[in-house]
Amino acid sequence: MSKPFQVPKSLKKNPFHYCPGCQHGVAHRLVCEVIDELGIQDKSLAISSIGCSVFLYFYIDVDMTEAPHGRACAAATGAKRARPDLMVFTYQGDGDFAAIGFNESFQAAARGEKITSIMINNNIYGMTGGQASPTTLPGQKTTTTPAGRDPETFGYPPKIAEILATLEGVAYSARVALNSPKRIVEAKKAIKNAFLAQIKNLGFGFVEILSTCPINWKMDPVSAVKAVDKVIEYFPLGIFKDKVTPFLKNLK
Amino acid sequence: MKKDKKILAKGVEAIVFGALEAECKCYFGYPITPQNDIPELMSRELPKRGGVFLQAESELAAINMILGACATGARAMTSSSSPGISLMCESFSYLAALEFPAVVVNVMRGGPGLGGIETSQGDYFQATKGSGHGDFRFLVLAPSNAQEAYELTAKAFELAEKYRNPVMVLLDAILGQMKEPLVLKKLKIKKYPPETWALTGAKGRNSRFFRSLFLDAEELKQHNLKLMKKYQSMQKEIRYEAKIEEGDMVLVVAFGSMARLANEAIEDLRNKGYQVGYFRPITLYPFPYKPLKEIVTQAKKPLKILVPEQNCGQMVEDVKLAVEGKAEVISLPYPPSVVPFPEDLKKEIKKCLNLSKSRKV
Structure with missing residues (x-):
């Protein structure tokens, strides 16, 4: 009899180094559950990026390399083009994906690369100590926006999942959150669809996961998880592009 | 015995033929004068041989596509000219740190800045000493005619794999754009099977990972010492x-x-x-x-x-x-x-x- 709850096979047994209340751990676990369910652990190649999640290789048990800051989608493109039989995915933060690496991310999506990208959006540069990121909310205080992000001088946060959804090459684009059990279940579905976009050769699969950074948000873990609801007001949850579901339906 | 074909070719064409002779599988690059013949010729020749040609959105992307392709053990090459090479320098450091066998061609034009598009040897420092941050070395080959450009480019793939280190072919623009006789010799280019290290999906083995981040001082020291030893062993080349x-x-x-x-x-x-x-x-x-x-x-x-x-x-x-x-x-x-x-x-x-x-x- 299978156990109702167990550690995913593709999740390494290393204890997470993440701060209390950080949701990288939940996101890692969901990615691993999807990898297990799709049976792709032994044909996956992951690209870890720069930021707290650079250590992805300590947690997810698949072949993996680091890419320079922002270049994960370019590295994933090279890997996938060289070995189309591999399931190639990137796991990046909002700074990596949407600031320094936005061109690589955008162009890979526009080309319709058969890769999957997970962007953890916690509205801040966590690893470097809490500076403003492209997705820092208007009014949000960070170490480089001490008076709060003023859109007049710092501009507005881009809605990446919506932007990517406009591209022909994108087969799946969704924004999810992890601050309630229901949302976690939905997040897992989205991650699975973003992988299926690749497996079924439909195009670029993308999931933006709203996440917490209690330390740099200067909150306790419980308040941080609650604060994600505030983030959702600016960054609405939803599926903005889905070629996967109709494709799977037609198969039936 | 079939005689080797003799043609009239530019240095940059010789480079492409050399890469194809070495069975280069992937080419990623971004246009820049005076080396555009390389991507243009590659775009025609590679797909015919089951290879991959992709024009990247920038040199930053091109060199990181190389990084991804090399991670899987594929023979991959990019080319550019001086300002474009400057853009790639960050990733050269990563390639060396991760020990991926990339081949990079620099057809040098005048600098600094945008410089000019005529011939130059202005990137000697960059190629040999300053091609990125941290302690690392490129193996740099400098041909002086089309024949050598052909043979050294092919050899570059072997050396890159032998040392699992990026190798640069450094060519002056004038050599790249001058036509001269080229014998398309059959070359013996040794292959080092990537199965022992490459990221090919962890089927029937433990998963592998490559990193260049070592927050532990002792680990970083050991990583550098290991690389230093490798650079010393390159002296025999x-x-x-x-x-x-x-x-x-x-x-x-x-x-x-x-x-x-x-x-x-x-x-x-x-x-x-x-x-x-x-x-x-x-x-x-x-x-x-x-x-x-x-x-x-x-x-x-x-x-x-x-x-x-x-x-x-x-x-x-x-x-x-x-x-x-x-x-x-x-x-x-x-x-x-x-x-x-x-x-x-x-x-x-x-x-x-x-x-x-x-x-x-």
């Missing part, structure tokens, strides 16, 4: 060409296109009885310090060393390091775009000879 005779009073040291001019100049002067030698480093890293030093220490008479370069004096610093003060080293800089004639070099060599109180035999 030193290649050079030398024409030295007893009694030579002046030695001209040059690489790439400048070496061809120097060769023509010294051959002519030798025929006229002047005592002039010639030394051409083919590997710029590792630089042939030892052979050059031996020439100087074994010379019967004190040697003067003349270093003509198509830049404001870069390789001359390595020449000085090589001779350890045992010979006078004179820099002869020709700023980018200005191509001297052999006559100009002969004049300079004669000046040196007069200074060393040479006599015409």
